[in-house]
Amino acid sequence: MLLLALLLLATLLSFLLGTRPIAPATFWNYLTGTDVSGMDRAVIDQRAVRTLWAVTVGASLAIAGTGMQGVTRNPLGDPGILGLNAGAAFAVVVGIVFFGLSSPAGFAALAFVGATVTAVVVYAVAAIGRDGATPVKLALMGAAVSAGLLSLTSAFLLRYNDALDSLRKWRQGTIAGANMEDYFPGIFLLVAGALILLLGAQSINNFALGDDMAASLGENVALKRLVMFVGIALLAGTATSMAGPIAFLGLMVPHALRALVGPDYRLLVPLSGILGATVLTLSDTVGRIVLPPEEVPVGVTMVVLGVPVFIFLIRSRKTGDL
Template sequence: MPASTQKRAVVLLVLLVVFGAAAVLSFTVGARAISFNTVLTYLTGSENLGQTDAAVLSQRLVRTLWAAMVGAALALAGAGMQGVTRNPLGDPGILGVNAGASFAVVAGITFFSVQSTSAYAAWAFVGAAIASVLVYSLASLGRGGATPVKLALMGAAISAGLGSLTTALILQNQNALDSLRRWQVGTVAGARLEDLTPGAFLLLIGALILLSGAKTINNFALGDDVAASLGENVALKRLLMALAITLLVGTSVALAGPIAFIGLMAPHTVRALVGSDYRALLPLSALFGAVILILADTVGRVILPPQEVQVGVTTVIVGVPVFIYLVRRAKAVNL
């Protein structure tokens, strides 16, 4: 077995162990501490469990599944975005995609009274797509085209503008002000089991498209001309990958609100461990993204008791230093 394959197998094993440990912490840690034995009793379906513990564990089960699903989707979208755009700073939050999806969902709630998760996902998909096109088009203007730093700066500007408009809409919607405000920050609290199925189906479609295109993304890294010479329909494949990324981001925002930096942290950490082969990078990034969001949610429950800190805040606390570090590494890139 090649050394690179062995290394990837080791990283996969470690991530699976860490994922299991994170899930256990998610079940046991919170305002009400629950023992591991009680968790085992719940998971094995035993009836020897108090109603309060059963209710808490039932909610934490859905919350853990929700965090794993959204974290994996955001990390997968971030890794795909970095590969498709050849931009090391690619992240749905940094490039304005989250902000576009968030604004679209809030606009749908405010003006059209949308309520279902599938409707949220549809509006978020459209908003994410429009924001993506807008950021890339504006960053392409001027000398040098859409460089990584120009994309990041334009994404920040678009995010700020759309964030202000989103806040203005939320303030006008008094009936749903509290829930929308919590959702806008990014949270998996209050997750409902009935919303998991439609969300999971949409995320699965996006994930399958992106994972099946791993070889194509590897070819993109060689440049468009080389990719075309290898038989790739560059424009069509890039559009297909972009649609998959937008679907992942839009659905994630619809489920949990705009959560930033996971799409930046997870791929860069995994890339440092296993290299830039997207056949390994994409699935491992998804697994690591799930770990990050589960741990962020768990930490947020206990960091400022008795209140909870939303995962959108805890991921930003960790993500900002990572982003600054990556920007410093990219200082040689021309604006």
Template sequence: MGISTTVAARGGGVAQTGSARRGTAPGWVLLAAALVLLACVASLAFGARPLSWATLVEAWTDFDPADGDHAVIASRVPRTVIGLLVGAALGLAGAAMQGVARNPLADPGLLGVNAGAALAVVAAMFVLGQSSLTSLVWFAVLGAGIAAVVVYAVASLGREGATPVKLALAGAALSAGLASLTNGVLVTSQETLDAFRFWQIGSVAGRSWGDVAPVVPLLAVGAVVTLGTGRALNGLALGDDLARGLGQKVALSRAVVALGVVLLCGAATAVAGPIAFVGLVVPHVGRALVGGDYRWVLPLSGLLGAALLVGADVAGRLVLPPSEVQAGVMTAVLGAPVFLWLVRRSRGVAL
């Protein structure tokens, strides 16, 4: 291990392939923020009902509740906000998961987080008859948290502790088991199946401000916790032994990252359902642009995740008018080719 790498780790960074990436990282973050703004404008302007740009500007400068076009734009605002929040949460959680597991194929489902949230939501619907988002979000976070704790406890068994490989294996096994239990509950209750199958697709359509309020505090706390782990993830990227040698508490670092991921994924899954590919693809794009320093990868992944999900939602409205393709389907359609391209450029996305 070279001296420069060790010094970079002590300073909270990871040695980059060149100074160009470090110097351009703020520019990429600003460009991603501009992309988010563009996606928001498109989300308000495009849909089953075509609106002119003049109408969009007028709705913001001189809103008239009696105007049908203005009412349509107003109804798209909470949908856009939820798309931003969920996309940012999944992108941020995906980057953190890939960093803590040192696995480029990891996503928020690696620790069984999404499967635990889904099972908890189904159980709340089936056993307790819950249907409101205010109550379901807490069940989703609880299920995600329990699943993460179980995976970490199983992976910690043995002398080596919770290594990345053991975390991945335990997470995959638990996810399969929880998915089987979820399906078992669904086949016994048609009512629960009807309520769950629309949520399972993954969508931000039909959401209101009442759906935003319950998840904002959890997403805010999760984002703050996860963004604060950039230096810790940089240390973990060097390997557990070297991280410990530099004075880092590896188990505590992983626990803090897991806490942030649980809050982000639990709240995002509760409000929008399990949406795939955002947490998997976005971090690869971020690392390809700014290198391996998680102090930049994390915020960039959050911004790119928000832009991807809102953009996918807009594309879903336009592809088969006047009907809509749900955002969870469109993220897979848009994300799969990008991910295949990134896999071919494995040097650019390696951890």
């Protein structure tokens, strides 16, 4: 109930705050159908779409991060840190440059492929050698892959300057200019990914006991882990195709929730969606008012919030073998 109340408050603030503030009385008149000026109505209509995007993308990235931490047993698991966002962004840019794609559905499909391939590469390479895919090796490999893919993406942006002007803002992570036409192709993939992780929450709990114990409990570990990775890739890849690479949200939310509700993924997965939606909505709202009349992209706001948390976690004893 507390998390739902926070989400409701974040949603209300998203409607009221921005370059053009909306008075609470004006917003109430809008809800009740009373006369509202044309400019105020247009602002509220646009913020309604933008808030819907923030809630959807925030919930998706938080659920993806929660699932990744559970499936990999890695407390630093996050779609951004482990390279999925960079892989999705690179795939979208390649599709635009070489295949001329411009549809949201095409972006979502390519982002899913890019995130999936990146996840496989990072995990496979990190698993080489003694001790397997430890949290440190996964984080380092994810950082290396992210750096390489982001460099290639930047090279394409410089080379195809005219064709990729619209992607510069997208690469920073933003939901400004969101519209309903681009929302519906991706929402179906996001719902599918969320359902996979929600239905597999008990399996993720079993993974936490170790592969041998999970197998003794009747889990087909390899198959279930693959299915969970598909769900994570659906969420991370599609959310990235909609809003650009937004890092650290999937890292912060699960750790905050564990302090409140414990380690049970049957609670963590659904509640992470609520808290992730709240955090991204608030971050987007702060980005609108911190440097008026300009806006700070929500991806930049999340980096400002996320870097101190990441440093704290990587130095914390709670991360075990770190």
